[in-house]
Amino acid sequence: MPLETPARIVRALVGRGYNAEREAVTLIAGSDDPGRTLARVVEAAPDDALRITADHVREVLASAPAADPPGTAPTGPTAADAAAASDAVASHTAASDPSASGATSHDNAAHTSQSTPAEAKVGSGGRNVDPALRSLEIANDMTGQSTGTGEYDDFVKVFRDRYEKLSKMLRGRVNHRPAKAISNMSGGEDAELIGLVDDVRSTKSGHWIIDLEDTTGTFPCLVMKDKDIAGYVDELLMDECIAVQGTLSGDAGILFVDSMHFPDVPRSHRPNTADRDVQAALISDVHVGSQEFMAGAWNRFADWLHTEEAERIEYLLIAGDMVEGVGVYPNQDEELDVIDIYEQYEAFSEHLKSVPGDLDIVMIPGNHDAVRLAEPQPGFDDELRDIMSAHDARITSNPSMVTLEGVNVLMYHGVSLDEVIAELPADKASYDEPHKAMYQLLKKRHVAPQFGGHTRLAPEELDYLVMEDVPDIFHTGHVHKLGWGKYHNVLAVNSGCWQAQTDFQKSVNIDPDAGYAPIVDLDTLNMTVRKFS
């Protein structure tokens, strides 16, 4: 039996009646012939030992010809490893036991059968990758491109850009007439209009009036409550762009809407796929520095990435909240494990080091990071980049479009999801099904449409928050809930988090999905989820 993965080593030891320290397992895995080492360790272990310690293994290894651990093998244990060592057995078992991961279970057998054993040069770390086959491009990065100076005109510019980009997507469907021109038309005529939603209100009799605005002015559009399209009104957010078709009232003062259109993702959208069998892990919300950061789960994840099972994972995308940050909420210092913000990033960097060095990593900031909160958020500044230099991770702004071997992944931290969930009816968007809220954003082709509410906007020359190109994968985080699904063939993934339930979350009834890693096959856009908690 090949014993190259820590999980299998653990299982083999358990089978022989032993628990084991994490470091011991690492040492066994790193030896020339883990199978033989394991057998010798068991043999050499004292009769009364219940637990194989690192010392036991070292003794055995020292008595045998020394073997250099390969470069990709896990490096020495960090402090957090040591702390987590005591529960090493249980957690490894959980990570490899399908039944423990419940709904998100995966099929080990299927993975094995899909892998390509012929090419596998079995190393002790289990990974065998060829970086030359990869490609990774980033678009929409505004880091260092922030030109806004907080003037009124900057705001006007950004909304005009939004209108221009989104209205373009709708022009094919309606024959837009400027609001001002419509106000000069006579009653009873048909009219079509594309505009940003300026206001939505209900009339005394329960109908809806939507004020639509274009660059010439606003025009009120009435949606009768008994029409089918009235259902759309519930989904509207301020400042998104829609098109309407209808007939002007007798006095030409209002437009009776017959149909309504959203920029949307075309139903015919055919996603791009990679040419080879390669995977990306999509995670977010690591929150290093928080007392609730799950170092154990993270380490299991990192260890697992070193295994053969994970060798097709060549990309790691992190959608914000690397650290818990400082001053995010009042008296946060009382709940911090690491109080110094720079030390938080250093600790994060240490944790990042434990994933395989051959991974291509892309990171965007989130609302806990030491970057401006207003969106778009530029990537980390040089000081923080220097701290997070591990594995040459790519840092880009929030949101950004990351293209992995042809597959377009829109990364966005997801602050606007709170607002979408708050504003829309529960069946359209909820914390339990965060991907549904993401569908709404895809439909609106904008990651954070509503201005003036929860989401903060930094005015720039361009509206970086518009989804100009349809992504193949839409990746967000922020709400600490795991959810995924497809909307018009776009895979929407909200990754969970690596932070256990906080007191605040407890008080508002949020049960986070912590310690999961969604894995996407870039050649099929199929997704599996691994549980490490």
Add this chain to the structure above:
Amino acid sequence: MREEETRYFRRIEARLDEAFDLAEAAKATGYDPKTEVEIPVAKDMADRVENILGIDGVAERVRELEGEMSREEAALELVTDFVDGNVGDYDSREGKVEGAVRTAVALLTEGVVAAPIEGIDRVEILENDDGTEFVNVYYAGPIRSAGGTAQALSVLVADYARSLLDIDEYKARTDEVERYVEEVNLYDKETGLQYSPKDKESRFIAENMPIMLDGEATGDEEVSGYRDLERVDTNSARGGMCLVMAEGIALKAPKIQRYTRQLDEVDWPWLQDLIDGTIGKDDGKAAKADDAGDDADEADDAEADPDADADDAESDAPDGPNRVEPATKFLRDLIAGRPVFGHPSAPGGFRLRYGRARNHGFATAGVHPATMHIVDDFIATGTQIKTERPGKAGGVVPVDSIEGPTVRLANGDVRRIDDPEEAEELQNGVEKILDLGEYLVNFGEFVENNHPLAPASYVFEWWIQDFEATEANVQALRDDPAVDLEEPSVEDALSWATEFDAPLHPVYTYLWHDISVERFDALADAVAAGEVVAAEADGGTTAALEHDNEPERGLEGTLVLDNTPEIREALEHLLVAHRQTDETLRVPVWRPLARSLGLTDDRERTWELDDLSERAREWDDGDNAVEAVNEVAPFTVRERAPTRIGNRMGRPEKSERRDLSPAVHTLFPIGEAGGSQRDVGDAARHRGESGKRGQISVRLGRRKCPDCGAFGFKSKCPDCGGHTEPHYECDDCGTVLEPDESGRVYCERCDWDVESAEWQDIDLNTEYRDALERVGERESSFQILKGVKGLTSANKTPEPIEKGVLRAKHDVSSFKDGTVRYDMTDLPVTAVRPEELDVTADHFRELGYETDIDGEPLRFDDQLVELKVQDIVLSNGAARHMMQTADFVDDLLEQFYGLDRFYEIEERDDLIGELVFGMAPHTSAAVVGRVVGFTTAAVGYAHPYFHAAKRRNCDGDEDCVMLLMDGLLNFSKEYLPDKRGGQMDAPLVMSSRIDPSEIDDEAHNMDIVRQYPREFYEATLRMEDPDDWEDEVTIAEEYLGTDREYTGFDHTHDTTDIAAGPDLSAYKTLGSMMDKMDAQLFLARKLRAVDETDVAERVIEYHFLPDLIGNLRAFSRQETRCLDCGEKYRRMPLSGDCRECGGRVNLTVHQGSVNKYMDTAIQVAEEFDCRDYTKQRLEVLEKSLESVFENDKNKQSGIADFM
């Protein structure tokens, strides 16, 4: 009631009647919305309740019940009356419950506050999931003013009514229960609750509550967990409900339980579990602490508990004195510019002294006027301070019969300053404030706050009783002109202490508890080794110390010690007056010190450290030398200042006219025509769309003249002079309607509410000119006449413009209800000297004062007189404003109503004896007061009962006065805004005389004795429960309902001038926020009791950071506004320009307002060595600001760019 009081009230009522008659005559002219005066006079509480509620028959029934039972019981008894239909005219079951609940709240709040009308929106009967019915009470924000007990009882009353009406209990759904839990937390976070129930408490209450508590959304923040519930209309926090649940039910559970036990129909067995804290699954450690119920500081106290328990456990070996535990709550939310005077219980802070000065009690703090100056004038009379104990806040009053501050001057003098003038002179030379002096708190304050007595300072009034308890002939000493008992000579003090068994006199008792035993030992050595030089030969003695070198004091010469840091600090902490030079410490009065140190008069040391008992050496871990002193000294030495009280500045004192913003002269609408100034003159000249001058279109109520049938908006028919009435006509069907009982106008046919208001085109120019002419004024008689944009009242009834013209002429402005108001901080005073009120004994005799407090005939201006219960003292500003108002009222009577002038004020003294209304925010009842004098302090001094009748205490609260005639003439309910809270702060009823039993009972907890007994002081050392001492120290409650209820308010401490100290707090005289903050930090460095780093940290944490974060957030989601027409836009228009007028639109939050504190905050953080956490938060914010406001491509290029 005694003859004297009867005369007093008759006098007030006579003047009131006089005014009333004239006002009725004025009203009868028909120019006002109603033809009679709209503020009814209430004789008693029952009247007020009925008037506020507008339910007939309540007063009579209340009076019947009042004699028989308590007010709470009466409220419950009335439920039966409502249910049976004996009281109130309600057909529906909902109405009956509603009437009962409102009446209960009104009764329990003495018919003064607006809670019963504004705090309860409605009662509904809804259906449970099992098909049974339940009662839903819908609360609104103003229920807050009812207070916890009334809130809780309102629920009980609703439940009682429910059971009598045979309606089932409310069965909460699980998600509703959880919603309550989340919502109470949200509200607590957003607005703050006095008491924050634990989750399990909220859950437990929600599960057991037999009626549903519901209410209006009061905040913007929404719950995130339990949203969109079927039976809860809103996702926001329902403030009224949260208050009732937390501050009502959770906090007052023991009180409600008392009443549920009396009722057979109502059974709330679960209250017992709530009280015991035996609820929920976990250990219940937190909830248990709250059984006392009333104490909001519980959390802080609880933290301290382990120590106290530890003491109890080892009671056989006490290792330290009893001390109250430091509480830090008062430091929360510190803001820039409002200094901290003392950290919690920190040495050098205020020393607790028990007693009540004549201007003291009822949530006030007595501070020496010299201290007020020494803290850089930050404290003035009336300045609010947030305090560590016994309450939460208090208004500062000057008391100069207590000790002032001790300071070290730049020239090396360490001394106490007891003279305010001297303090003012020396202010700039103060290097360190070693001690803030004494802090006078009256016993009643501890009763009111249910705070265990804190160990008392050793002071004269205690010592003299100790002394009297010995064999000494104290009376003989009192009579001996050569002996000063309060400030005895060294010789006298030492001999009394040694000959009789009395403790050493407080004047020579130093603060031994503030130095360690080790230091005590070192000091004994130093003093023994020191040198005594003859006073005459002491070249180092300065003029400032001369006083202490007077022959009888400095006979022994001056003691000169080596100046070492240890000894210097010891003397400073002991508060021994001395002088410091580079090499020496010179102590002029040293003998009591030497004797206390266990030295002989020849300064020979007779003991070694090892001689001390273990107890003395280990007392308070060796940090407190008082036991050591008592072992080595030849007399007993008491702890001089065992309790220090930390505090900080809260609000500054206030004495300002109340102007709406912008100020309003007349409640006449002019739309946008008058520009942003709402200038009626401009509007009258304005050419509108029609092109005609002064043509404006505004919403006004339509009124009809019953005599000639003409329509118009005026109250007096311009055609025939008849008095018009609002005209209600349904827009749709044209039916003419009348308001129903509740004032609602409803069209049955069209199924909607009908209003009298409509858009009317009026010729403002003509109206304005006519008004000027009618009162015979020209436009030049005033600067500007301001109207309002639109009216907010239900019927949109405008005021006659003439009233505005006269107001503008006299520079007074109108509040939303038509009255002219002046705001002042409330302070209590029970005895005054005519002199200090800038009036004479003659004035006082004219007012009916006959004797001084000792019963001597009133002859001189400086005699102390007990203040009558409705007499008030106006600040100078208020007096000026009242004179202007009186002139306005006189002109109004003469030029508008065509009647006689009423006041004829020529000089300020003419105001004496005139009547005013006192009225507090959130209440709906005015109290009649009489002006008796004036003060330079920026406060309104009045009898504590007067403030209590308005339901105010004096902890820095402020409220207003109105001139009587102005209220009678100009107030109208017709002007009140038609929205939640509109009836608040309006005189819906007035009380002409104060019944002490019918006021806020907080005032009854004021002690009214001349002296506290010796046993009381001793009890404080044992930290006894104040309730056990109510019999020994009489509080006002004792005399309720007796002949003495209005008089006999004695005090323990006199003060020279009730307006001593700075006239205004430095907070008000310093200019910018930066100046204030600099002064705050400067003071923090000077004060020994203050940790300046902590202050800086808190200012950043609670003021700068929230400001920066809040503004940055506001910036990135801001509204915009048209600079030309003022139109607001939620988002920037795509066109860039104003959609209304094409004008320029701009931001409402600019870069400047976002980062105004950034540099200062960073600088303060550096300078005061704040934590890295704080510095990093600032760093992150600074980067965010740069990122938002700086162009990356246009940054300042460094030299590197050119290399």
